Amino acid sequence: MRWIAIFCASVVWLGLGVPLPAQAEDVDVALVMVSDVSRSIDDSEYKLEKDGYANAFANPQVISAIRGGPNGQIAVAYLEFAGNLEVHTVIDWTVIKDQGGADAFIRRLRAAPRSFSGRTSISAGIDRALELFAESAPTASRRVIDVCGDGTNNAGRDVSLARDDALKAGVTINGLAIINDHPVSWTYAHVQPPGGLPNYYRENVTGGPGSFVLEVHDFHTFGEAMTRKLIQEIASGRKAAETVMAR
Numbered sequence: 001m002r003w004i005a006i007f008c009a010s011v012v013w014l015g016l017g018v019p020l021p022a023q024a025e026d027v028d029v030a031l032v033m034v035s036d037v038s039r040s041i042d043d044s045e046y047k048l049e050k051d052g053y054a055n056a057f058a059n060p061q062v063i064s065a066i067r068g069g070p071n072g073q074i075a076v077a078y079l080e081f082a083g084n085l086e087v088h089t090v091i092d093w094t095v096i097k098d099q100g101g102a103d104a105f106i107r108r109l110r111a112a113p114r115s116f117s118g119r120t121s122i123s124a125g126i127d128r129a130l131e132l133f134a135e136s137a138p139t140a141s142r143r144v145i146d147v148c149g150d151g152t153n154n155a156g157r158d159v160s161l162a163r164d165d166a167l168k169a170g171v172t173i174n175g176l177a178i179i180n181d182h183p184v185s186w187t188y189a190h191v192q193p194p195g196g197l198p199n200y201y202r203e204n205v206t207g208g209p210g211s212f213v214l215e216v217h218d219f220h221t222f223g224e225a226m227t228r229k230l231i232q233e234i235a236s237g238r239k240a241a242e243t244v245m246a247r
Helices: 002-015 043-058 060-067 099-111 122-136 159-168 185-191 197-204 219-235
Strands: 027-036 074-081 087-096 140-149 172-178 213-216
Touching (some): 027 043, 043 060, 043 099, 074 122, 087 099, 122 140, 122 159, 159 172, 159 197, 172 197, 172 219, 197 213, 213 219
Parallel strands (some): 140 172
16 A cells, blocks of 8 residues: 555656655765855846756756766755845755656746845855755765855854864865956955955865865856756766866
């Protein structure tokens, strides 16, 4: 009876075009995408950011990278953060193994409204991602947090402490630094810290085996950078990570 119930539930999920929720199955990568939705990102930039995530998961090269792994599937969760108390898990752990699963994930991503528009607590985003790993993540050979943002940590605890906790737990953190080349005066120090935002991410946010930071100067090229980032994150367990520089 138990297997009949599982089969029926699977038919319902597939019939609705919804990706199956993550269970105790093995995946090649468990990936939490941690996305900055603070007030320095306006609504048009937020839409381009969401479109970029969607375009990346729609790319056949990403699906090919997923299917090329030992288990042929990954688990993905997506959360948005702004201030210290403004962190929301938009999509919980979801297994993606083919284009159909990716398309269903994209539909859920596009349908979700913007969560917040406050300050920037990267540390809160990392902390929540670690909680997701502890609560319900499937078994994975690699666990990765993917932080995307356009500024420094200016709320909550020191981001390097959150980074260090993730590294102690065996989680790698990668970064995608969105460069604001024309900031307004009140955000200048936040989005263009001394040494540049990519260097800030390298020194304070990212870390772990094979970790890297991508840099983009235009929200319109976000999707291309995210595609390359996903391919590297998915494939890095099967070959040495390549040096990636966003144009």
